[in-house]
Amino acid sequence: MKQFFMILVVLTLTILVGCNSTQNMDSTDQNQKENRQQETEKKENPEDQKQENNQAAETNEDEQKTTNRKKETLYRMNDNWLLKPLKEETNDQVVLLTIDDAPKEYAIEMAETLKVLDAPAIFFVNGHFLETEKQKNVLKKIHEMGFAIGNHTYNHTRLTEVDSKTQKQEIVKLNDVIKQITGETPKFFRAPHGANTDHVKKLVADKGMLLMNWTYGYDYFKPYMDAEKLTEAMITGKGPEAGVDYSLLQPGANLLMHDREWTAEALDDIVKGLRDKGYEIADPHTIQLPE
Incomplete structure (x- = not known):
């Protein structure tokens, strides 16, 4: 039982x-x-999926903006357009990379190269390259990749040859366009040909932007419209065929490049060559801005 x-x-x-x-x-x-x-x-329901993807993109963009805002201010720009450390312990062996006339044709390719290399830069843009949806999307993507966006005037006008009203329009109009595309007003300004006026300097300061020229650049000289020659010139600072037979490379150097085919081709070697010489690529988001 x-x-x-x-x-x-x-x-x-x-x-x-x-x-x-x-x-x-x-x-x-x-x-x-x-x-x-x-x-x-x-x-x-592709619209639901699209909305979800857009929300994810917006989240990533917001995170990038927050990251940039949190970066410590490490450098100031002196009267010779060189970066100088604000603190003694900050590395002074740096160079600043800047790219003008974007996004003309090769800007996104250059941004992707720099992103792979983890090399920050400022893309100075022109308004007449932002008049189609494709161009606007290119700029938006470059911004979302974390690169600083600068104002290079709407029409690439030589500001010393136009009246003060036109000078203002060239700068303010582009600021508005950039903000509409990226959600942020640019913090850097570079005049075409480096030609500024007193009116421009005051206007830029009033807008809270940092006025900037450069210390050297060679890709707009015909002999250096060649990737190999340009690479050598940029990593040595010498441009004999442009009348510079001595090196302009120094700590804090502000390097000028352009949205050009030969520059895009040379960019990877330029960054690696500068690093091999012991230079760090400065982050524009760590540069002191006007108060």
Whole structure:
């Protein structure tokens, strides 16, 4: 009798465990079915998926902006357009990379090269290269990649040859366009040909932008419209065929480049060559701005 009772208990427990397992399996199957249904609904509703992707992109963009805002201010720019450390312990063996006339044709390629190299830069843009949706999307992507965006006037006008009203329009109009595309007003300004006026200097300061020229650049001289020659000139600071037979490379140097085919081709070697010489690539977001 006792043995019969034990067998009955074992059978009861076995049935209970089996029922519980079946319920768990049914629950798992139901969850998997619901997940598959949700995935199917996403595929059948591309607008929902698009909205989800856009929200993710906006989150990444906001995170990038927050990261840039949190960066410590390490350098100031002196009257010779060189970066100087604000603190003695800050590395002074740095160079600043800047790219003008973007996004004309090769800007996104250059940005992707720099991103792979983890090399920051300022892209100084012109308004007449931002008049199509494709061009605007290129600038938006460069900004979302974390690069600083600078104002290089709307029409690449030589500001010393136009009246003060036009000078203001060239700067303010482009600021508005950049903000519309990126959500941020540019913090850096470079005049075409480096030609500034007193009116421009005051306007730029009033707008909270840092006025900037450069210490050297060679890609706009015909002899250096060649990737190999340009690479040598940029990493040595010498441009004999442009009348510079001595090196302009020094700590804090502000390097000028352009959105050009030969510069895009040379960019990877230029960055690596400068680093091989012991120079760090300065982050524009760590440069002191006007108060």
